Amino acid sequence: MIFSKILIRWYSNNKRELPWRLTKAPYYIWLSEIILQQTQVNQGLPYYISFTEKFPSVFDLAKADESDVLKLWQGLGYYSRARNLHAAAKYIVKELRGEFPNSYKDLLKLKGVGDYTASAIASICFNEVTAVVDGNVYRVLSRYFGVDTPINSSKGVKEFKALAQELIDKKKPADFNQAIMEFGATQCKPKNPDCNVCPFNKGCIAFNKNIINKLPVKIKSAKAKNKYFNFLVFISEDGKTVLEKRENKGIWQNLYQFPLIETNANVDINTLKPLIKEHDLIKGMPFELSLYNKDIIVHKLSHQHLHTRFWVVNVNRLKDKSISTNDIHNYAVPILIGNFIEAFNF
DNA sequence: AACACGGGGAT
DNA sequence: ATCCCAGTGTT
Numbered sequence: 009m010i011f012s013k014i015l016i017r018w019y020s021n022n023k024r025e026l027p028w029r030l031t032k033a034p035y036y037i038w039l040s041e042i043i044l045q046q047t048q049v050n051q052g053l054p055y056y057i058s059f060t061e062k063f064p065s066v067f068d069l070a071k072a073d074e075s076d077v078l079k080l081w082q083g084l085g086y087y088s089r090a091r092n093l094h095a096a097a098k099y100i101v102k103e104l105r106g107e108f109p110n111s112y113k114d115l116l117k118l119k120g121v122g123d124y125t126a127s128a129i130a131s132i133c134f135n136e137v138t139a140v141v142d143g144n145v146y147r148v149l150s151r152y153f154g155v156d157t158p159i160n161s162s163k164g165v166k167e168f169k170a171l172a173q174e175l176i177d178k179k180k181p182a183d184f185n186q187a188i189m190e191f192g193a194t195q196c197k198p199k200n201p202d203c204n205v206c207p208f209n210k211g212c213i214a215f216n217k218n219i220i221n222k223l224p225v226k227i228k229s230a231k232a233k234n235k236y237f238n239f240l241v242f243i244s245e246d247g248k249t250v251l252e253k254r255e256n257k258g259i260w261q262n263l264y265q266f267p268l269i270e271t272n273a274n275v276d277i278n279t280l281k282p283l284i285k286e287h288d289l290i291k292g293m294p295f296e297l298s299l300y301n302k303d304i305i306v307h308k309l310s311h312q313h314l315h316t317r318f319w320v321v322n323v324n325r326l327k328d329k330s331i332s333t334n335d336i337h338n339y340a341v342p343i344l345i346g347n348f349i350e351a352f353n354f
Numbered sequence: 355a356a357c358a359c360g361g362g363g364a365t
Numbered sequence: 366a367t368c369c370c371a372g373t374g375t376t
Contacts, residue, residue: 043371044371088373119374186371190371193370198370227356258358259360260360309361
């Protein structure tokens with residue numbers, strides 16, 4: 009039997025029940041695909057539920073404020089997905105009168121939609137024969153066909169896309185695409201794949217040459233850099249504090265944080281005090297400084313290790329820009345800040 | 355081509 | 366520790 013037939017049969021017997029598999033409405037498929045980029049099903053699932061509840065249609069999403077979209081996205085990471093999602097919703101409503109793009113080519117014009125997502129939506133919603141290539145597909149194909157081209161090289165990207173496009177079931181592109189991803193996610197896993205019960209083990213090159221753990225080949229990325237963050241948790245006698253919006257490019261764009269002093273290394277209270285004394289928010293005012301977390305919190309991102317200390321700065325009163333500590337939960341914050349807010353219990 | 359972009363889970 | 370995750374955008 010040919011590859012796609014075996015795969016689709018496996019899928020019909022083994023697929024998980026997931027909410028986005030109950031619909032073919034492009035808005036919902038799009039939502040699920042954006043949420044699931046670089047995100048495991050278990051992590052993305054509650055966000056899919058809350059987004060479909062709060063924004064049942066692309067019109068609801070388009071008319072929301074970005075701050076509300078980011079608040080709902082809080083904790084999921086890769087926040088450009090939320091910003092692009094919102095921008096694309098506004099584009100669909102304004103420029104396309106709410107009619108969702110219905111081809112790979114037009115889907116690609118949406119912010120945050122690249123080759124993978126355009127292929128997924130086009131195939132699932134419109135039966136377009138466009139093969140998806142995600143992390144699962146790289147793994148399944150590299151192992152079965154014994155392809156050792158690095159998956160994150162430009163050559164590899166083209167090669168695997170062409171191979172997937174060759175294999176896809178022209179009559180059932182939606183099933184094929186979802187099947188190969190589901191197969192990679194639940195059976196042909198990175199570690200300890202279930203080769204003993206695999207319907208492909210007879211023909212799988214990696215299995216038969218015993219090189220399962222050598223494939224796929226991936227070029228290693230640079231190591232994470234250390235950064236040293238000192239967050240200033242101002243507290244005034246009338247129960248106010250300060251949050252600032254991160255406007256710049258980089259991590260956490262458009263999310264909120266406590267005023268930040270970044271240093272080249274961990275600093276103690278004596279080093280930090282003069283810096284705070286000159287801080288715009290309290291220049292010339294008396295203050296008391298204390299360290300909240302004795303143990304440095306190391307928040308690990310893909311490319312940065314954030315060595316973090318929270319400093320409580322008690323002051324008499326705060327100028328403008330301050331907010332009531334009662335309102336602090338209304339702001340979208342990175343999980344690092346969110347965990348502090350929860351522990352500090354304002 | 356190389357890098358930035360989060361947070362959680364598995365090993 | 367290290368790798369991976371229904372990838373995309375920028376430089």
